[in-house]
Amino acid sequence: MxxxxxxxxxxxxxxxxxxxxxxxxxxxxxDAHGADSDADPGEGVRQLLTTILSQNVADANTDRAAESLFSRYDDFAAIESAPTDELAETIRVAGLADTKATRIQRALAAIREETGGAYSLAFLDAMGTEEAKEWLTEIKGVGPKTASVVLNFHFGKPxxxxxxxxxxxxxxxxxxxxxxxxxxxxxxxxxxxxxxxxxxxxxxxxxxxxxxxxxxxxxxxxxxxxxxxxxxxx
CATH class of the missing domain: 1.10.1670.10 (Helix-hairpin-Helix base-excision DNA repair enzymes (C-terminal))
Incomplete structure (x- = not known):
């Protein structure tokens, strides 16, 4: 019992x-290193986008979609500015492609606006866990699971x-x-x-x-x- x-x-x-x-x-x-800027400043962003891709889909298809996404576009700016239907087709294997494409571009826009132009989540490291989670979940389509994956796995937050x-x-x-x-x-x-x-x-x-x-x-x-x-x- x-x-x-x-x-x-x-x-x-x-x-x-x-x-x-x-x-x-x-x-x-x-493997969390505690600060996005300590290594590749875009690694936390990459993890956020990959976690969005992973929503309601098997790991193998997440991996295929992520490989397709990051090989097609040169950088995060290109992903954000891509035609949404083109982006959706690029990540089609992840399922819910139209929804996830919109979420990815919305997340990138929120990060760019917060940082004044940089695609980095390093600013989350200085926040408390709840504040950082609140910031992430204010992005429509980023729920507590997606936020927690990024905060725990990348930043080591509890x-x-x-x-x-x-x-x-x-x-x-x-x-x-x-x-x-x-x-x-x-x-x-x-x-x-x-x-x-x-x-x-x-x-x-x-x-x-x-x-x-x-x-x-x-x-x-x-x-x-x-x-x-x-x-x-x-």
Missing amino acids: STRSADWDEAAVRDLHAELVELHGAVGAS TMAVDTHVERVSKRFGLVPESASNARAHDVLDATIPDELTYPMHVLLIEHGRTHCSARGPDCDNPVCERYCDCEWC
């Missing part, structure tokens, strides 16, 4: 993390990116209320997971969702599910 949401204090989360590590192995440190695996496992374990929206799940997990465990817990919850706690026909014969899960198969 799972620990219910009211009982998830820091010690309980650390226990869950330890048991997930025991089952799946330790997670290495994030905010959980809640994909379908993280949301499903978190609800089955009682970390997040079953009725919570995806946006609410982000808020709950950010408040519950200790900052230094945000990235490893993200990776471990995804791994557990893929290998054991799948949406249909999960494999509950493992010590983590036996202790924490409350799904109908356990």
